[in-house]
Amino acid sequence: EAQVTQNPRYLITVTGKKLTVTCSQNMNHEYMSWYRQDPGLGLRQIYYSMNVEVTDKGDVPEGYKVSRKEKRNFPLILESPSPNQTSLYFCASSLRPASGYTFGSGTRLTVV
Amino acid sequence: AQTVTQSQPEMSVQEAETVTLSCTYDTSESDYYLFWYKQPPSRQMILVIRQEAYKQQNATENRFSVNFQKAAKSFSLKISDSQLGDAAMYFCAYRSQPLGNQFYFGTGTSLTVIP
16 A cells, blocks of 8 residues: 555653654655644644755754655654654655645654 | 645535635745645545646546636635535645745644534
8 A cells, every 4th residue: 555654653752852753655756755733833844855865944944853865764853852842743755746745644742 | 935824714514515715825936736635633634636836727526626716826625515524624735846845834724514
């Protein structure tokens, strides 16, 4: 089944403890992206990638890192999480701009 | 940066009736893509319909159709014969051309379907 898989679905962590949210797609898509969803703000783009080793900042990149060493994987790294990064996170991929993004199931992150 | 505005935080519709959700956007680009996504309580983001700006014809997908007014920068979603399963949060989204890197979402409209 064609899909975007992100893990974990739920995560509670403490301030300052490094964490990684994994994302993998099996559709050979060029584009991948990370979003955070907060009430009243919609989805905001954190980072995106057009291809392997090509990444760039979205609208809210502060406090996040990404890497794209393989086409299928695009992990999101929080080096030192803070409570204001408590949010719902989505990974997404697309073949081309016209096709829209296919989204993963989301990761609910709570930083205490 | 482009902005996408959904001015209706909440809407409701009677089952089997028609409802229209509004979306406007701001851009200086002439080529771009527009999308509507549905997010049910399961939180999964589901693509409902898409429109390419260079196409004048409005997109349709079964009971879903759009009214795309390029000059007015308006992109509304019409849901016909509303069903209980249509209850969800709906997001309008804009994707830039030609690289397609930037993808902007509105703040969403919560749709309730009344039996």
